[in-house]
């Protein structure tokens with residue numbers, strides 16, 4: 001099958017998208033996986049809509065043209081109100097998949113995607129959940145909001161509202177089951193707790209205990225994460241193990257493109273930080 005690439009948290013950086021595709025061509029990769037937070041950081045409706053239409057759609061056409069598969073999903077900074085537009089764009093290209101909540105076969109492997117995250121201090125709650133029934137909410141930066149077409153809906157009591165939603169633990173349990181966990185690759189935007197893949201600036205770990213338990217129980221061959229850009233710089237860790245599972249969270253560098261070149265048959269992974277001009 002040859003190598004595949006993993007990138008995450010590109011936040012609409014077009015040069016990083018272009019560099020990723022160029023590296024895929026250079027390395028003969030058959031697949032690029034994008035771990036979410038794909039759209040520009042500004043979180044405004046117009047910016048993200050334009051990015052989807054004017055950049056991502058023609059960019060995916062280049063993948064189709066190059067014969068390289070692309071699996072990705074919108075995550076917590078990508079407004080949920082644009083999910084239908086993302087779906088439509090992906091469905092134009094047979095090689096491009098929206099992996100959110102889905103199971104996609106690829107040769108002898110299956111890829112499964114999960115783009116909900118444990119709650120955080122930030123106001124945008126489109127994809128935020130309690131981690132499990134015991135979850136302690138972090139201090140909040142303001143009133144919770146959800147994206148709606150052209151605007152926002154305020155949630156006056158976010159904690160009460162979150163209590164009515166399924167937890168990360170329950171949402172993970174509701175994913176489709178892989179045929180063979182030993183050949184399953186999970187792309188889960190938020191990192192698991194307890195491995196050093198979840199460390200924010202200043203040293204605090206914020207990962208998901210429910211995700212760590214899910215990985216321990218399911219034992220897929222590989223899990224790919226993102227969300228905490230600075231974690232590898234803070235902890236020095238971008239790859240770890242839970243039993244038989246390899247867990248990877250390369251973060252995203254401010255100084256270049258953080259990308260993992262991986263080989264599933266050999267289970268070999270190499271992290272690179274490439275200059276983008």
Ligand SMILES: [Zn+2]
Nearest residue numbers: 037075076227
């Ligand atoms: Zn994120």
